[in-house]
Amino acid sequence: MATKKTTASAKKKAAPAASFSLNTTDFKESILKHLHSTLGTDENKASNRAWAEATAAAANDFVYERLRQTQKAHFEADTRAVHYLSAEFLMGRLLSNNLHNLGVFDAAADALKDLGQDISVILDEEPDMALGNGGLGRLAACFIDSLATLNYPAIGYGIHYEHGLFRQEFRDNRQIERPDEWREYGSPFEICRPESVQQVPLFGYVETVFDETGNMKKKWHPGRVIKGIPWDVPIVGYGAETVNILRLWESRASDFFNWDVFNAGGYIDSQAENAEAEAVSKVLYPNDETEAGKQLRLIQQYFFCACSLKDIIRRYSRAHGNDWSKFSTQNVMQLNDTHPAVAIPELMRLLVDEHDLNWDDAWTICRESFAYTNHTLLPEALEKWDVSLFERVLPRHLEIIYEINRRFLEDEVEVKWPGNDEIKAKLSIIEEGDSRKVRMGHLSVVGSFKVNGVAQIHSELVKKDLFPEYDALFPGKFTNVTNGITPRRWLKACNPRLSALLTEKVGENWPRDLELLRDIAKYADDPAFQKEYMDIKLANKVDMAATILELTGVEVDPTAIFDIQIKRLHEYKRQQMNLLHILALYRRLLENPDYDMNPRVVIFGSKAAPGYKLAKDIIYALNCIAEKVNSDARIKGKLKVVFLPNYRVTIAEKLIPAADLSQQISLAGYEASGTGNMKLALNGALTVGTLDGANIEIAEEAGEENVCIFGMNVDEVQALQAQGYNPWDYYYSNPELKAVLDWLDTDYFTPGKPGELSSIKRSLLDGGDPYMALADFQSYSDAQKDADSRYSDKAGWARAMIINTATMGKFNSDRSMEDYVRDIWKLTKCPVK
Ligand code: GPV
Known part of the structure; x- marks a missing residue:
């Protein structure tokens, strides 16, 4: 990238984000003016929606002026x-994003506060x-x-x-x-x-x-x-x-x-x-x-x-x-x-x-x-x-x-x-x-x-x-x-705590030039910085735990590993393999309540196409499993499963800053790139991933030691396909895998209704397991175990997270452009x- 070689110190002196200034008082006046003359209401009876629209209108005064200037410049040139x-x-x-990009987010927050309003409540009005x-x-x-x-x-x-x-x-x-x-x-x-x-x-x-x-x-x-x-x-x-x-x-x-x-x-x-x-x-x-x-x-x-x-x-x-x-x-x-x-x-x-x-x-x-x-x-x-x-x-x-x-x-x-x-x-x-x-x-x-x-x-x-x-x-x-991904939405706006720390360390220009974050790698082993970084991650997880409670009624421990898979539901993305691993963990805990693992919260966000039967069955199974696991006192809260309803950009913005593990587990050769993988790594999560799509480049940037790679690579997948893949081989040779698959035929997770989860097992055996979840299962399970033991090493874990944030500069969508x-x-x- 063109600006890569610019030194950090030069960048620190670069012009601030906003090309005009708007102070809190001006913003306050503007919001009030729009509340009165655009929305036709007043501050004593305005709904949250009206406040949001007045704030948007205040921002639009600047947006439209810049739009006009832009169109004029493009026409003339x-x-x-x-x-x-x-x-x-x-x-x-759009509102939060526009305020950030206009450089007036703090002014707007202060203005609303002066007016007795909480900006986060106001922003939450927007669909x-x-x-x-x-x-x-x-x-x-x-x-x-x-x-x-x-x-x-x-x-x-x-x-x-x-x-x-x-x-x-x-x-x-x-x-x-x-x-x-x-x-x-x-x-x-x-x-x-x-x-x-x-x-x-x-x-x-x-x-x-x-x-x-x-x-x-x-x-x-x-x-x-x-x-x-x-x-x-x-x-x-x-x-x-x-x-x-x-x-x-x-x-x-x-x-x-x-x-x-x-x-x-x-x-x-x-x-x-x-x-x-x-x-x-x-x-x-x-x-x-x-x-x-x-x-x-x-x-x-x-x-x-x-x-x-x-x-x-x-x-x-x-x-x-x-x-x-x-x-x-x-x-x-x-x-x-x-x-x-x-x-x-x-x-x-x-x-x-x-x-x-x-x-x-x-x-x-x-x-x-x-x-x-x-x-x-x-x-x-x-x-x-x-x-x-x-x-x-x-x-x-x-x-x-x-x-x-x-x-x-x-x-x-x-x-x-x-x-x-x-x-x-x-x-x-x-x-x-x-x-x-x-x-x-x-x-x-x-x-x-x-x-x-x-x-x-x-x-x-x-x-x-x-x-x-x-x-x-x-x-x-x-x-x-x-x-690439825009670091404005996917770090600056969604993770204000981490953003403030980064700005303190490398200056305010990183949202344009994400390569500047490389500078924080030098603090990767600094205990004081590690503490600051991990305190932020914990605070984000505490916020997320509150959201989880509000949306699902499930209580989760913010110090547990937040293990996150967020993406559309597809067989090739292999949520079903994650499901099998959850069952394996649950089974290990039932067999041995002292089974050595860190408490873990496995979080899903995903929509299935309305006509995609198996995808909907996988959602159903995960919800049933979550119900059972979350209420099972025998495992003492060591495993929780959360499926957040109505996953969308706004939920992603809350989840990503709170992630410890990023599940990127597609069968190699099938995920063209992935972009959630980039957002999660930028916010510090370690990738548990196959050598597929951009995971490969993420591993190159972060270093193999800061990701958990597993499974077959593209060549191995193609070789196995050519040779003839038989999922039954893995079923019969791996007792744990057999046990969890057979579990799906029982009514353990759907009391009184055996067979309700059988379609998943069937697709993986009779259906031929087209995305080879069984072939990669053991390697996946090993990678998850490796991630777990690395989480126990607090300093090592903090270091890996910091390095992830520091090395994702390549995935700035400005570079793609x-x-x-x-x-x-x-x-x-x-x-x-
Ligand atoms: I084609 N992708 C998508 O979201 N919808 C589609 O209809 C098609 C592709 C995705 C790919 O699956 C991702 O791997 C990729 O990162 C993304 O497009 C953007 O390129």
Whole structure:
């Protein structure tokens, strides 16, 4: 990273975070003014919500001013910009983040205090903006934070879902889903921009026509048109020099289309049309890493891509008119996975059909403008659309895809591998077979100038296992950018105690330059510093224990090991292996109440996709096991199990600062990167992890001795798969493993209802254990034992935690952004004022 070599002392003298000042008195006046004139209430009767909105409005006075300055600077400089196209942005709460990035958090806290209000209570009013499922959506949120912080011209484009990820409740230990209502009464963090509405055509048919000069043209007669309404969420960079925007599209029925129906006497029908159009942005698909193949999802994807491209073109044309020669020097579009891949044929359609470019020129522009990030190798996540569905929804786009494919196979594949039909079938954007399909990953690779994976090992596997022929055909197209996280949200704001200590030691610039934290490594063996650091960890655990009690009624000991697995529920992430280990510990304690282990609280936070049966069974099992274990007096509180309901960004912000152990236990080769692993390590937790995704790089940075690595590596996994994996071998040869699996068939955890937990055992034995939990079980159990004995060595443990915090600089998402800028986007900074 560019700033790595800057000395700490130079950094300490750098300008403070805020580029303007706002003292407590000003802030107080501003909050009162907004309470009166924006909220129409007064301090004697204001609800917490009103206080929160008034505080947001006070902050917005600055945000909007910086936004205006930013837009002016970008327009005047006419700079190249990146457009981050993503179906998900998992923003979490915005007020606390904006106050931190504006540099006025303390002023706001003091102002509210003077007004008799507690800022933490006020901040708690805000619902999470959960317009994403998990890592992919949260990554997008971290990236736009970093882009604004680094003064890069960037826009995030996505969908303004009315309902974000469902709210999770437990009923009789089972997950039930309730609709998320993040903006039931509006949100103070978004601005509607009716002046930038876009029309989106859908369905219909394609007509071949000839223009005056006899040229053949294609004319799409859409069956419907819906409109996209943009909502802008200001993205405040740290220090608030740049304020970029996240532009989210809301769908509505198109006025003019509706009037026809209305005037024809179809008032009632027109209401049905409204509902259909509004359905497009109504709800986020809750399937993480599985493609559903549903029509509405394809329409969602096309909807936000079509709106975004027209928006980009409108902005471009304002400066460059009909001169398309600079389009790809002014614009780059990053595809966050294949969800926005339909933007490629849409840009072709706009250029060829609507702006009369010839195919070759249009294709050159496309291929110079798109870049694609792959986030998984899981086959069930690689999107494929039935040709018949595509044809119905987007008939012209299907034609364009066929033409892209025909030229690609004839001009590129045939030239490289003449007469090789097998390779052609493999590389074709169309999958042949009983039902023909459009392969969105193939389309993304063919239509982009760069393709990146999200951690070193993942990027290697993308080349080696997923797209080897493409890598041979397009040398240099494939690259890596390791993911990152914003240290503003994931350390400064969420862990104020540790942040204060770090600032005291290395100065106030670490939230920009996380490499500065390396400096604290020199205190790793200093008993006084160790005490300060561990006192903070304990205080965070005490807070967390209170939250656990409040949310679950379970009492936990803050001095116990807080062992945390927080992530979506997936077989490949292997929560079921953690479950087996809990049963093993419980069994050891029952057999020997003096079994030597530190008290441990195993904490889960996780949502299962509503249709993912086994994932929901695992949640159910963990809740049942928790009930039994937590109330079993025989084990004297040495083991507790907690499953926190409705895990989300806001819960993560409380849990991560309180973690001792970070469970990152995916089968090697399956977790593309992981980003929770980075957040937990930055906040001091030791990783119990496989050599998968970014765990490998975390271990490199922290040093092998400061993580607990276990299990098969990618090569060993692939070798075992090739040789033929038989989970029964492990069942019969490991008595403890057999005992805990058999336990699941009894009614021990579900009194009177034997067999209720059997699906987990079945999936691991009859089901073939596709993610090899049984093969890694013993090694996992050993690593957990190792972690336990290291926890007993207080000084050694403190040292390891400190080193973890000190060495996570690489995982600053600012570094990820600089990597993208250097290797892919080629942007230049545009300082504002
Ligand atoms: I594809 N990821 C996700 O959260 N949802 C998805 O639909 C897909 C990928 C995740 C990966 O699983 C993580 O390993 C990765 O860290 C994250 O994307 C961000 O790259």
